[in-house]
Amino acid sequence: MVSAEPPLQLEPKNVCVVGAGMAGMAAARELRREGHVVTVMEQSGDVGGQWLYDPRTDDDGLLEAGAAPVRVHSSMYACLRLISPREAMGFSDFQFFPREGVAGRDPRRFPTHREVYYYLREFCHAFGLADAVRLNTRVTRVAAVPTSSTDQWAVRTVHLGGTATDEEEKEEVFDAVVVATGHYSQPKLPSINGMEDWPRRQLHSHSYRTPEPFRGEVVVMVGCGDSGKDIALDLRRVAKEVHLTAKSVEEAMTPAMSKMLANHANLHLHPQIDRLHADGRVAFADGSSVVADTVMYCTGYTYSFTFLDTGGAVTVDDNRVGPLFEHVFPPSLAPSLSFVGIPRKVIVPWFFEAQGKWVAQVLSGRRALPPEEEMLRSAEEYYRAREAAGVPKKYTHDIAGVDPEKMYEFGEKYCDFARIEDWKRELLVSIIANMDNDMETFRDRADDGENVRKGLQRWHGAAAQAQEDQTTVAAVEADVDAQVIAKLRLN
Numbered sequence: 001m002v003s004a005e006p007p008l009q010l011e012p013k014n015v016c017v018v019g020a021g022m023a024g025m026a027a028a029r030e031l032r033r034e035g036h037v038v039t040v041m042e043q044s045g046d047v048g049g050q051w052l053y054d055p056r057t058d059d060d061g062l063l064e065a066g067a068a069p070v071r072v073h074s075s076m077y078a079c080l081r082l083i084s085p086r087e088a089m090g091f092s093d094f095q096f097f098p099r100e101g102v103a104g105r106d107p108r109r110f111p112t113h114r115e116v117y118y119y120l121r122e123f124c125h126a127f128g129l130a131d132a133v134r135l136n137t138r139v140t141r142v143a144a145v146p147t148s149s150t151d152q153w154a155v156r157t158v159h160l161g162g163t164a165t166d167e168e169e170k171e172e173v174f175d176a177v178v179v180a181t182g183h184y185s186q187p188k189l190p191s192i193n194g195m196e197d198w199p200r201r202q203l204h205s206h207s208y209r210t211p212e213p214f215r216g217e218v219v220v221m222v223g224c225g226d227s228g229k230d231i232a233l234d235l236r237r238v239a240k241e242v243h244l245t246a247k248s249v250e251e252a253m254t255p256a257m258s259k260m261l262a263n264h265a266n267l268h269l270h271p272q273i274d275r276l277h278a279d280g281r282v283a284f285a286d287g288s289s290v291v292a293d294t295v296m297y298c299t300g301y302t303y304s305f306t307f308l309d310t311g312g313a314v315t316v317d318d319n320r321v322g323p324l325f326e327h328v329f330p331p332s333l334a335p336s337l338s339f340v341g342i343p344r345k346v347i348v349p350w351f352f353e354a355q356g357k358w359v360a361q362v363l364s365g366r367r368a369l370p371p372e373e374e375m376l377r378s379a380e381e382y383y384r385a386r387e388a389a390g391v392p393k394k395y396t397h398d399i400a401g402v403d404p405e406k407m408y409e410f411g412e413k414y415c416d417f418a419r420i421e422d423w424k425r426e427l428l429v430s431i432i433a434n435m436d437n438d439m440e441t442f443r444d445r446a447d448d449g450e451n452v453r454k455g456l457q458r459w460h461g462a463a464a465q466a467q468e469d470q471t472t473v474a475a476v477e478a479d480v481d482a483q484v485i486a487k488l489r490l491n
Contacts, residue, residue, distance in 0.1 A: 010364040011364055014175045015036045016040075017038060018180060019042065019181040019182060022116075022120060022349045023340045024180035025123060025349075027356035027359060034360035040133040042137060049074075051120060054074040054076070055209055069304060072207075077234070084347075085428075086098065086110070087424065087455075090350075091350070094127075096119050105118065138157060140307055142308050152175055153174050153175075157172075176337070177338075183342070185301060188299055188301050193275040194276035195276055198280075200293055200294065201293065202294070204298075205227060211237060217239050217292075217294055218241045218290060219239050220243045220282045222295065222299055223245070232244055236267050240266065243270055246272065247272050259440070270286070271285040277289075303316045318393045320383075321342055325376075326410070327339070329375065335363055351410065353411075353417070354411030357411070357417055386402070426451055
């Protein structure tokens with residue numbers, strides 16, 4: 001007779017999640033599903049993270065803004081539309097369906113940033129996460145409890161209510177901390193000759209919101225990645241001239257760039273800046289120059305965790321957060337400290353959902369991590385492999401851009417999380433190709449392959465059913481409310 005194995009005894013933990021953006025919400029939902037007690041600390045007045053548009057900007061001088069922690073978290077600009085389709089941007093069991101006919105909503109395949117914010121709020125409501133989120137609460141310090149034998153963490157916070165009483169710090173102890181603060185807030189600035197003494201306006205794209213302040217100006221933009229090109233197209237509507245710069249003009253001159261320059265006479269492309277002169281001239285590496293009113297740095301962001309004190313166990317070096325096992329667990333502090341949302345160029349929120357599920361299951365005891373030495377060795381081998389492949393350290397966490405298969409297999413490997421459907425992968429590859437071909441029209445193209453079309457038919461069928469179900473629920477709720485009100489009146 002074979003005896004049955006005893007049921008798995010899961011261990012719920014008291015977990016603090018830092019950040020209520022897309023990564024934080026994904027982590028919080030998975031932690032709760034696994035039975036953990038979850039508290040989410042969010043410094044803004046609502047959930048959404050980067051997707052919560054903030055018209056304010058960091059008004060300090062450029063160099064100070066690049067060195068000190070930013071006060072305004074969001075880097076979202078007003079005109080931003082997604083470059084990924086909504087069909088591939090949903091949680092596995094809560095798709096990013098369009099809300100047809102609902103005032104203020106954007107049902108397009110590539111909606112504006114506000115649609116993502118609405119979606120994350122709906123996700124928070126649908127899974128009952130609102131009661132776990134402490135809004136207007138800034139985390140000022142996270143550190144291991146020195147006297148704890150169970151790897152607990154002290155989390156110090158301040159409530160941003162505006163009064164002296166509100167601003168008093170509060171400290172609580174948690175069994176685990178999940179850092180999910182994102183990586184599109186702290187500007188990364190280049191070093192350019194004359195930058196510190198240039199008398200005219202300099203800003204990082206983190207502080208760009210609308211083109212109107214640049215009306216009639218000559219603007220030089222450092223960097224021409226996706227956001228650089230997108231902002232340039234927004235600016236060119238009101239600016240006198242917009243001058244993009246690139247380290248390699250040849251590499252930057254994609255079909256999309258060629259069409260942008262051909263379509264708009266006030267857009268120009270130059271090699272990188274050689275020097276900023278005190279008289280307002282911006283000199284380029286090829287010897288040409290322009291007199292500019294503004295220099296805008298579209299040079300990306302750096303990871304920043306000023307609140308996190310690990311005693312040097314986790315560092316940020318040339319935009320590498322490490323050492324981290326699979327971009328999630330610091331070997332010497334796992335599993336009580338983890339990161340969700342570190343990887344760049346991944347499918348979101350699907351990838352964050354997989355990371356959150358893995359963290360939740362490791363904390364409960366459902367899954368086990370390798371020994372510390374093995375995790376450290378794995379991280380170091382990953383770094384050496386990247387270096388051997390010629391990938392700069394600053395791109396350590398760019399996953400899909402270097403090895404997309406690792407992105408697709410991650411959830412399946414660590415928490416039995418299903419891979420994203422093949423038609424969605426095919427759709428994403430097609431859209432990337434279209435964007436490289438024409439930055440201004442790729443969102444309006446409808447040249448999907450047969451496999452994608454069939455997948456879209458199923459997806460939109462599910463969307464229509466979801467809309468019908470919501471309408472039915474709303475009608476029932478309205479009828480119940482009317483009956484309650486009628487009874488109250490009778491009484």
